[in-house]
Amino acid sequence: MTERQIGDVLLSLDNISLSFGGVKALTDISFDVREHEVRAIIGPNGAGKSSMLNVINGVYRPQQGTITYRGEVRHDMDTYKAAASGIARTFQNIALFRGMSVLDNIMTGRNLKMKAGFLSQAIWLGPAKREEMENRRKVEEVIDFLEIQHIRKTPVGRLPYGLQKRVELARALAAEPSMLLLDEPMAGMNVEEKQDMCRFVLDVNEQYGTTIVLIEHDMGVVMDISDRVVVLDYGKKIGDGRPDEVRANKAVIDAYLGVAH
Amino acid sequence: MEELQDTFPRLLEHHAKVRPNHPATREKDLGIWQAWTWRQVADEVRALACGLAAQGFARGMHLAIIGDNRPRLYWSMLAAQAVGGVAVPMYQDAPATDFVYVLNDAEIAYAIVEDQEQVDKMLEAKASVPSLVHIYFDDPRGLRNYEGVASFDRLQEIGREFDRANPGWYEAQVAQARPDDVSVMLYTSGTTGRPKGVRQTHAAFIAAAQGGCEFDHLTADDSILSYLPMAWVGDHLFSMAQWMVAGFTINCPESGDTVMTDLREIGPTYYFAPPRVFENLLTQVMIRMDDASAIKRFLFRHFMAVARKCGAEILAGKDVPLGQRINYALGNALIYAPLRNVLGMSRVRVAYTAGAAIGPDLFRFYRSIGVNLKQLYGSTETCAYVCLQPDADVKLDAVGVPAPRVEAKIGAGGEVLVRGPMLLKEYYKRPDATAESIDAEGWFHTGDAGFFDAGGQLKIIDRAKDVGKLWNGAMFAPNYIENKLKFSPHVREAVTFGDGRDRVCAFINIDIGSVGNWAERRGIAYSGYTDLAQKPEVYGLIRECIEKVNAELAGEGELANSQVHRFLVLHKELDPDDDELTRTRKVRRGFVAEKYHVLIDALYGGLDKQHIETLVRLEDGRTNMVAADLVIAEAKTFAPAHEHAKAA
Numbered sequence: 043m044t045e046r047q048i049g050d051v052l053l054s055l056d057n058i059s060l061s062f063g064g065v066k067a068l069t070d071i072s073f074d075v076r077e078h079e080v081r082a083i084i085g086p087n088g089a090g091k092s093s094m095l096n097v098i099n100g101v102y103r104p105q106q107g108t109i110t111y112r113g114e115v116r117h118d119m120d121t122y123k124a125a126a127s128g129i130a131r132t133f134q135n136i137a138l139f140r141g142m143s144v145l146d147n148i149m150t151g152r153n154l155k156m157k158a159g160f161l162s163q164a165i166w167l168g169p170a171k172r173e174e175m176e177n178r179r180k181v182e183e184v185i186d187f188l189e190i191q192h193i194r195k196t197p198v199g200r201l202p203y204g205l206q207k208r209v210e211l212a213r214a215l216a217a218e219p220s221m222l223l224l225d226e227p228m229a230g231m232n233v234e235e236k237q238d239m240c241r242f243v244l245d246v247n248e249q250y251g252t253t254i255v256l257i258e259h260d261m262g263v264v265m266d267i268s269d270r271v272v273v274l275d276y277g278k279k280i281g282d283g284r285p286d287e288v289r290a291n292k293a294v295i296d297a298y299l300g301v302a303h
Numbered sequence: 304m305e306e307l308q309d310t311f312p313r314l315l316e317h318h319a320k321v322r323p324n325h326p327a328t329r330e331k332d333l334g335i336w337q338a339w340t341w342r343q344v345a346d347e348v349r350a351l352a353c354g355l356a357a358q359g360f361a362r363g364m365h366l367a368i369i370g371d372n373r374p375r376l377y378w379s380m381l382a383a384q385a386v387g388g389v390a391v392p393m394y395q396d397a398p399a400t401d402f403v404y405v406l407n408d409a410e411i412a413y414a415i416v417e418d419q420e421q422v423d424k425m426l427e428a429k430a431s432v433p434s435l436v437h438i439y440f441d442d443p444r445g446l447r448n449y450e451g452v453a454s455f456d457r458l459q460e461i462g463r464e465f466d467r468a469n470p471g472w473y474e475a476q477v478a479q480a481r482p483d484d485v486s487v488m489l490y491t492s493g494t495t496g497r498p499k500g501v502r503q504t505h506a507a508f509i510a511a512a513q514g515g516c517e518f519d520h521l522t523a524d525d526s527i528l529s530y531l532p533m534a535w536v537g538d539h540l541f542s543m544a545q546w547m548v549a550g551f552t553i554n555c556p557e558s559g560d561t562v563m564t565d566l567r568e569i570g571p572t573y574y575f576a577p578p579r580v581f582e583n584l585l586t587q588v589m590i591r592m593d594d595a596s597a598i599k600r601f602l603f604r605h606f607m608a609v610a611r612k613c614g615a616e617i618l619a620g621k622d623v624p625l626g627q628r629i630n631y632a633l634g635n636a637l638i639y640a641p642l643r644n645v646l647g648m649s650r651v652r653v654a655y656t657a658g659a660a661i662g663p664d665l666f667r668f669y670r671s672i673g674v675n676l677k678q679l680y681g682s683t684e685t686c687a688y689v690c691l692q693p694d695a696d697v698k699l700d701a702v703g704v705p706a707p708r709v710e711a712k713i714g715a716g717g718e719v720l721v722r723g724p725m726l727l728k729e730y731y732k733r734p735d736a737t738a739e740s741i742d743a744e745g746w747f748h749t750g751d752a753g754f755f756d757a758g759g760q761l762k763i764i765d766r767a768k769d770v771g772k773l774w775n776g777a778m779f780a781p782n783y784i785e786n787k788l789k790f791s792p793h794v795r796e797a798v799t800f801g802d803g804r805d806r807v808c809a810f811i812n813i814d815i816g817s818v819g820n821w822a823e824r825r826g827i828a829y830s831g832y833t834d835l836a837q838k839p840e841v842y843g844l845i846r847e848c849i850e851k852v853n854a855e856l857a858g859e860g861e862l863a864n865s866q867v868h869r870f871l872v873l874h875k876e877l878d879p880d881d882d883e884l885t886r887t888r889k890v891r892r893g894f895v896a897e898k899y900h901v902l903i904d905a906l907y908g909g910l911d912k913q914h915i916e917t918l919v920r921l922e923d924g925r926t927n928m929v930a931a932d933l934v935i936a937e938a939k940t941f942a943p944a945h946e947h948a949k950a951a
Contacts, residue, residue, distance in 0.1 A: 182333035187444075192560030194334065245445055 048269065049077035051110075052221065052253055053098065058107035060093055067093040068104070071279050073272045075221070080247055080254045082264045084288075085274035086297060091257045092134060094274065095223050098255065099124040099131055125154060130219035132210040134226045134257075140199035144209050147198055148184060151216030152177040184215045187249075188242055204235040208242070215246065222246065224256040228263055236260065240267055261298075265289065273297070309482040310505040312348075312385040314547040316477060319345035322523060322550060328374040331557035331565055341550070344378060347459070349473055351382035354462025355413065356476070358437055362387030365409045365488065369393045369402075369425075370417025372529045372542070372555045375441045375455055379415040380487065380543060384505070386476050390487045391500075392534040399427035405490055406432040409500060409731065413437045415455065419445040422452055482506035485728060487543075489536050489683050500731030501536075501683045510724035511688035512544035514707040518691050519653045523550035525572045526650075530555075530562050536683040537657065541575050544686070563587075566647030574654040578661040581676070584646055585668060606634035607671075614639075614671030620695060639672040648674050653694075655679050657687070657702075660786040666699050678702045680761060684740065684747060685709075686725040690761045701760035711761060717752040717778065718767045752780065764862075769892070771802025777864035779807065781892065784865055787855065791848040792817045796877050798890050800903055801865060808906040809870040810899070811845055812877055818844065833931055836872040842936050845872060849938040856941075863943035869906050870938060871913075873899075874931035880920045902933065911935050 054074040060067045068090045075081045083091045096102040098109070100119030108115055111127065119129075130151070138147050155177060156163075162170040185191055188208050193201060198209055207227060214222055227243065228236045244267055246252050258264050264271060265285040273281035273288060275297040281288050288294055308317050318327065323342035330337055339347070360366065366383035368390055370376050380390035391409050393402065395417065402424060406414075412434050414425055418441065425438050426449075438452045446452065466473060486505040490498040515521070529542035542553050551573075556565040563584075592603050613627040623631075643649050654669070654676045661678070669676040675694065680702035681687035689711060692703035705711045709723040726747050730736040740748050752770045753763040764770065765780035773779050779801040788797040788809070796812035815832050818841060822829060829835035853866040877883040883895050896903060898917075905913035916930040 179333065182335075186333055189558065191331075191334070191557045192564070195564075241445075248447065249444070 048079045051075070052077045052112065054110040055098070056108050056110070058094075058097060058104045058109070060090075060097060060102055060104045066277050068097070068274075069277045071107075071274070071277075073279065073282055075253060075255055076270075077253055078247070078251050079269040080243070080256070080267055082268035082271045083255065083257050083274065084259075084261070084264055084271055088276075089274040090277040091274055092225055093277075095131065095225055095255070095257065099129050099223060125217065128218075128220035129223065130214035130217045130221075131223035132207070132214050132225060132227060134229065136203075136206045136210055138198045138206060138210055138213070141197055143195050143197055144190060144201075144212075145181065145185075145194050147209055148181045148212045148216050149177065151213035152181060154217060155180075180218070181216050184212050187215070187245070188212050204231050204239075207231070207235075207239070211239075211242065215250075215252075218250075219252060221253040221255065224254065224258075226257050226259065228258060228260055236263060243267060309509065310384070310477075310480040310484070311381060311486055311509075311544075311547050312477040312480055314509075315341075315345050315348060315381055315385075318547075318550045325523060325550065326552045327546075327550075328377065328553055328555070329569075330374050330555040331561070331568075334557075336554070336568070338552075339374065344374075344381075347375075348378050348381045348385060349466065350459040350462040351378060351455075352385040352462065352476070353466040353469075353473060354458035354460070355382060355388070356386050356472075357461050357465040358413070358458070360386060360388060360413050360437075362479075364388045364413065365391045365411055367391050367393055367406065367409070367411045367414035368416075368533065369414065369421050370395050370441065370533075371559060372531075372533060372538070373417055373441055374555055376415065376417065376533060377529070377543060377546075377553065377555075381547075384480065384486050385473070387480060387484065389485050389502075391490075392487070392539070393490065394532055394534045395421065396532075399424040402428045403431045405498060405500075406435055408498075409488060410434050413439075415439045416441070418442040422446060422449065426452075480505065482509070483728075487539060488731060489534065489539060491683050499733055499736060502728045502731055503686060504728050507725050507727070508540065508544040508686050509548060510708060511540060511686035511706075512548040514709070514725075515540070515688060515691065516545055516549045517707055518693075519573070521545060521549045521551065521573060521653075525549060525551040525652075526569060527551065527553055527571045527573045527575075528556065528562070528566055528569055529553045530559075530565075531575070531577075536681070536687045537575060540681075540687045541573075563647070567645070568647075570647060570650040572650045572652050574648065574651050576654070576656060577658040578656055578665065579659070581656060581661070581669060582665055585665060588642065588645070603638060606638040609634045610639065610671035611667065614673065615667055615697075618670055618673055618675060619697060635673065642672055643674060646674075651675065653677065655691075657681070660790075661699070662790045663699050664790075670697065680763060682749060684727045685721060685723075685749075688725045689719075689721050689749075692760070696758060696760070698758075698760060701756055701758075701762045703761065704759050705761070712746075713754055714746070714748070716767055717754060717764070717770060719749045719751045719753045719761065719763070720746040721749060722746050752778075773801055773807070773864055774803060774805040775864065778861050779865055780862070783862070784809075784852065784856070784867070785890070787852045788848065788867075791851075793821065793844055794848055796884075796890065798877075798892060798895055799865075799867065800896065800906070804907065806868045807865050808903070809849070809867045810895070810902065811849075811870055811872045813841060813845065813872055815876070832876060833874045833929060836874060837931065837934060839934075842872065842934060845870070846936060846938050853938060853940050858944045860943075863941075866940040867938055868940060869935060871902060871906065871933050871935045874915065874933060875917055875919055875929050878919075905933075905935055 051074045056072045058071045059069055083094055085091050097104050100121040103118040108117060109119055156173060190208055198206060228239050240263055247254050268285060271285055271288045273294050280293040280297060281291040307313050318341040324340050326338040327341040327344040328339045366388050368376050368379050383390045393405055406428055416422055416425060422440050429435050439455055439458050440446055440452060441455045443454050482505050484505060485502045488500045488502050490500055531538040546553050554569045556562045609630045613623045613631055616623050617631055651674055654674055657679045677692040677697050680690040688706055689709055690703035691706045711721045714720040722745050750767050751763050752765050752767040753761055756762050765782040769781055771779045781799045784799045785797040788794050793814055794811055795814040798810040799807055801807035813836055827838060827840055835841060849867050849870055856866050857863045884890055901915060902913055912932055912934060914932050916928055919927050919929050921927055
């Protein structure tokens with residue numbers, strides 16, 4: 043286990059610009075993420091928050107700018123490499139296998155850790171069996187951690203929304219990521235579910251030292267759990283700093299509350 | 304020298320010697336059932352007991368134990384007892400403020416708790432509890448940066464060191480324990496005033512457990528699921544005292560939400576649950592049956608009808624015609640056995656329910672599918688051990704015969720008095736309360752009113768203080784009648800009046816869900832509770848329920864006088880926010896009688912309508928006036944029948 047102590051820069055984004063045809067989604071954005079910190083990205087609807095996450099894990103390729111991850115400079119990420127180098131994520135619209143059980147869904151998070159070949163898995167050879175057991179153990183730890191033992195065998199499609207979100211987080215955690223990208227993990231939840239989710243996010247951060255980048259709309263949540271916040275508006279960065287600094291930032295207040303005319 | 308088995312620590316040593324490799328405790332952890340043998344449990348308890356002692360826990364001190372049913376918390380009780388201390392389990396879902404009183408009352412200095420949630424509560428309570436110094440936790444999650452608390456593992460490490468440095472010390476401690484030392488202190492729930500600490504000795508709980516094991520032939524091969532609150536006397540008897548006496552296996556569920564699954568996986572042979580658990584299980588089955596295919600629904604309905612006709616009789620070993628037996632056997636193969644399996648009751652030999660009145664349909668359902676569900680009677684002060692039902696004589700409306708070594712009789716005012724080795728030693732720091740409840744001849748006054756029926760089984764009617772007399776001197780037991788009324792799904796609450804009156808009248812609260820559904824199916828339109836409550840059709844429905852209860856009462860001797868003559872359906876639901884119910888949803892009858900005295904006057908004054916206006920407090924604190932003209936209706940009553948006629 044790692045002691046939570048904010049460390050060096052883990053990921054740095056420099057002058058990132060992304061556009062779709064004539065639409066500029068992100069314009070010249072730079073910020074960094076330090077090891078073990080909880081970093082929030084906030085902004086009004088359409089500000090480019092999800093696009094930002096998609097750039098980080100390689101779904102989108104920015105037209106300009108560089109991404110430096112663990113000291114390695116590259117123009118763009120690619121999804122496989124991102125996952126293999128320890129970046130896991132959850133999605134704004136839940137992306138689980140609805141017909142599969144919670145357990146099987148979380149097991150898919152272990153995909154990259156499985157080395158045994160197709161054949162040895164199919165005939166249940168010794169090494170494949172041992173590997174499966176190890177993976178299952180890790181998955182059970184995650185299930186225990188997120189307190190979802192009671193739905194282990196339930197098909198995901200039958201679960202309420204709040205629990206599906208938790209299962210998605212579980213799948214991401216099963217990959218033992220060093221960086222976790224959470225796209226609105228608390229959207230659509232009631233107060234109690236939000237509190238639970240906050241606790242889980244903080245526990246993950248504390249217990250495993252996982253670096254967390256999250257997008258969230260609930261300002262209370264963001265101010266409570268993040269170490270630093272970056273604020274986007276219309277694809278531009280308008281603020282960056284500790285929660286209290288951001289809260290006092292004029293541009294941020296205007297973007298959120300609207301400018302008095 | 305004969306080995307003594309008269310205290311819990313000695314019983315533990317006994318099992319470790321006699322059945323060292325037999326599983327004593329199981330817990331589902333990370334999806335797998337982990338087991339500890341008696342030898343391992345004895346070692347764990349020893350390390351913990353030495354750890355506590357090394358930290359200054361001395362003979363006679365109290366150890367608070369708070370959390371869900373975890374093996375380590377059960378072991379903590381044994382560890383406290385091994386060094387001459389007293390285990391004080393507390394209700395884990397209480398907020399910190401509620402803990403303060405009990406922690407102070409019990410002068411708690413040492414606490415072993417389950418997890419971060421409980422540690423937080425202890426730290427919050429600590430400010431108001433000067434004695435509380437040592438806090439240990441089982442699950443370290445989220446507690447890495449806490450100061451002033453230590454882990455269970457650390458405590459055991461200290462204990463093992465202490466044990467190595469002081470050979471023979473632990474054995475000497477175990478040898479010092481006396482059967483009449485207090486082993487556990489359980490707090491009463493406190494529905495009347497402050498909670499009181501009930502001090503029970505090793506001897507009392509061991510006697511109660513031995514009696515129960517003897518009565519139901521429990522052995523080391525039995526297996527139970529420990530899922531009820533550890534602070535509750537029932538769990539202490541089943542999961543602790545009987546566990547230690549019989550040497551069987553206790554299984555701790557993975558979490559509170561997985562109990563159903565765990566029950567199925569373990570398949571206990573001995574099972575205990577309050578009525579609401581049995582009810583929830585049945586509801587789940589019914590909901591799933593509604594979704595089943597037409598063939599399955601038909602089979603289920605058909606064979607449940609067969610079971611209703613003869614299932615309970617077959618279970619009780621009575622004479623049943625061969626044709627019905629064959630039908631039942633077929634039903635067993637197709638429906639009952641698979642159903643028992645789904646419920647996790649395939650292996651259940653003995654199941655008990657207690658704590659509240661169980662509905663007749665519910666009780667009969669389980670018995671008819673072959674689950675040997677029985678009732679018992681007891682309280683915290685009697686180690687939950689007074690009456691038990693024998694396998695051959697299970698009844699719905701009685702709670703059994705006095706258990707082995709228990710004497711029970713009916714005292715003045717119909718109050719049940721009991722005497723035996725299972726009685727409490729005392730209420731902690733309350734000699735007044737102790738003197739009040741145990742008389743000079745050693746009878747404990749239960750506060751319950753009841754009588755023995757023709758078969759010698761105790762029948763509990765009501766709390767003694769609520770029992771009154773009708774004008775003609777016949778006994779009037781409001782709760783008894785109200786419970787009967789509430790067995791109808793349409794009746795949510797009932798309040799009956801009759802003390803000092805010539806006849807019984809009732810207020811009814813309809814169940815908006817159930818009656819609303821009923822109304823919709825009949826195309827009766829209504830705008831809300833007040834409107835629905837006053838529909839003539841609804842009055843007809845409620846009248847039927849009341850007349851059914853009246854017919855039953857007519858066959859119950861003295862209670863035949865308590866048939867409900869007139870009733871009304873209240874215009875609002877009785878609500879704890881309006882002080883009409885307690886927070887545990889018990890009717891505060893004095894308050895209700897005063898608040899609605901106009902209605903009572905109308906019931907007894909022969910009126911057929913009464914106008915009423917009531918201030919209602921809404922959830923956000925605002926108030927609202929509800930006015931209505933309430934219809935008062937009559938219900939048919941029946942001539943008293945004789946007890947033997949009903950039994951036939």
